[in-house]
Amino acid sequence: MLLRQFTRAPNNMNLIRRIATNAILKNQTVTTNIDYNQLVLVDVNDKNGYATVTLNRPPVNSFNLELMMALSRALDQVERNNSRGMILTSIIPNIFSTGFDIRELYQADERRLREFWSVLQDCWFKLYGSTYPTAASINGHNPAAGCFFALCCEYRAMVRNSKLGISGARLGISIPLPMIYTMRSVISTRQTELALTTGTLFTSDDALKVGLIDDIATDRSDAFAKCEAFLDRFKDIPPVSRGYTKRSVRQKDMEEIAANRQRDTDEFVRAVLNPEAQSSFAAFLGK
Numbered sequence: 001m002l003l004r005q006f007t008r009a010p011n012n013m014n015l016i017r018r019i020a021t022n023a024i025l026k027n028q029t030v031t032t033n034i035d036y037n038q039l040v041l042v043d044v045n046d047k048n049g050y051a052t053v054t055l056n057r058p059p060v061n062s063f064n065l066e067l068m069m070a071l072s073r074a075l076d077q078v079e080r081n082n083s084r085g086m087i088l089t090s091i092i093p094n095i096f097s098t099g100f101d102i103r104e105l106y107q108a109d110e111r112r113l114r115e116f117w118s119v120l121q122d123c124w125f126k127l128y129g130s131t132y133p134t135a136a137s138i139n140g141h142n143p144a145a146g147c148f149f150a151l152c153c154e155y156r157a158m159v160r161n162s163k164l165g166i167s168g169a170r171l172g173i174s175i176p177l178p179m180i181y182t183m184r185s186v187i188s189t190r191q192t193e194l195a196l197t198t199g200t201l202f203t204s205d206d207a208l209k210v211g212l213i214d215d216i217a218t219d220r221s222d223a224f225a226k227c228e229a230f231l232d233r234f235k236d237i238p239p240v241s242r243g244y245t246k247r248s249v250r251q252k253d254m255e256e257i258a259a260n261r262q263r264d265t266d267e268f269v270r271a272v273l274n275p276e277a278q279s280s281f282a283a284f285l286g287k
């Protein structure tokens, strides 16, 4: 196997304590006894220097606060290691992610919800604003938040017979700004508006047609190979100027989100605690 695991933090408990202390200082929820290194795996290919970031929260990679925090830390790791590129994928055979963990949203504690959204915003800044090349190897269904993270990447290959999109509209939910900006950076404003206001989940063929994905893959290893081939396109491009150009293209979106973080968080909390949304979550969970 070409892949090797990044060196683990020397003392994991110290790291967890530091997060907990920061959380206490910031009056946030404290999550302890979580092995973040296991929730999101970070591996680097010694030959080409590409990092693979693998979501690892079976059975369906739904995002709770801990998975979001683990992704945030994994993205820090990729940045620190000066990777030549990054591939985002999932360990589950036919699912990339099922989006937010509904149990995180149902009867949510407001403080934890605010932290959840704040960490999602951090992930967005780190991934959307990364200077290294990024690709998503979408090995299965990818509705909602997982689709959002895949769209933050510069390239997407998705296996056939999967669905992808952001379906919040069907649940009576208005879509937050980071999600709108991210989709609009991939497809036209017109198509973004249509996709988000209808809550469309696209088949692989339709996603390709509209431009939400770049390639259809036969299976997960084909999707991964296609992502590597995309990253190879930058092999001979000087990385610093490349990264600077990418940041410049995305700069305006990032400045706007940075200026509106608080409002964006308030909107999210309002949307989740809305009684209609809470009824949808209750129905989903069979309550």
Ligand SMILES: CC/C=C\C/C=C\C/C=C\C/C=C/C(=O)SCCNC(=O)CCNC(=O)[C@H](O)C(C)(C)COP(=O)(O)OP(=O)(O)OC[C@H]1O[C@@H](n2cnc3c(N)ncnc32)[C@H](O)[C@@H]1OP(=O)(O)O
Pocket: 059, 060, 062, 095, 097, 098, 099, 100, 101, 102, 103, 105, 141, 142, 143, 144, 145, 146, 166, 167, 168, 171, 173, 174, 175, 176, 179, 268, 271, 272, 277
């Ligand atoms: C709704 C958001 C509200 C407010 C936010 C405001 C703004 C943000 C707007 C949009 C951003 C994004 C929002 C989200 O991410 S919300 C989550 C939306 N996700 C879904 O609706 C996906 C639901 N899941 C599925 O459709 C299927 O699971 C899927 C087709 C992906 C796979 O099907 P499969 O048959 O393979 O598996 P299942 O049997 O369905 O699932 C296995 C097991 O896992 C449980 N499950 C699935 N998804 C979730 C989830 N998102 N949260 C919690 N639990 C989940 C499922 O119930 C099964 O459990 P069990 O029956 O106990 O085995």
